[in-house]
Amino acid sequence: IPPLRPKQKFQLFWKSSTDPFIFGLDAIIAGIGQAENSNAGTKTVQNPNGTTRTERWGFPQGVSGYFQRYGTTYADTFDGNFWGNAVLPSWWKEDPRFYRMGTGSFPRRFLWAATTTIWCRRDNGKWGPNYANVAGNFIGGGIANLYYPSEEGGFEKTTVSALTVTAEGTFGAELLEFWPDIERHFRKKHLPTP
Secondary structure, eight states: OOOOOHHHHHHHHHHHHSOHHHHHHHHHHHHHHHHHTTTEEEEEEEOTTSOEEEEEEEOOSHHHHHHHHHHHHHHHHHHHHHIIIIIHHHHHTBOOOOOOOOSSOHHHHHHHHHHTTTEEEBTTSOEEEOHHHHHHHHHHHHHHTTTSOGGGOSHHHHHHHHHHHHHHHHHHHHHHHHHHHHHHHHHHHHSOOO
């Protein structure tokens, strides 16, 4: 398989960032965040007269809060994808494509798909650590500090954002590996018997 040129890596990034699956997955993640009331809380503030008051911070509940969570979730995905599937792979000569195993035992294929977020093919055909994906997710997590509530920023938020996008990538790899099998299974059930 010939390596992708940098332009092709950027085209792949754009296609995977605008895929309907990504919008649906991020909608689900935003819904979970809404249900857990993530990126929100209260803090105690001292008044000038010495009394204290409680202030709310972060994303509210309701439609507005959901769309704020959805926007930040998609921005996390987009940032990680931009750095991890376009910029850094072009620079470090890594291949951001997923290579489906397609045959073998379920555990072997499951492990294969899961490890592709940290192990990849290089442009020279050899395999090695997927530096671009991991570093790209951390760069994206660092950028997330700019648009999350300030109480949520810092190293912990960067790490959580990076790990979330990495987990999304792992889930996506599992779907790419097994979706043809799932589809074939359901098609067989709907075919007329001879």
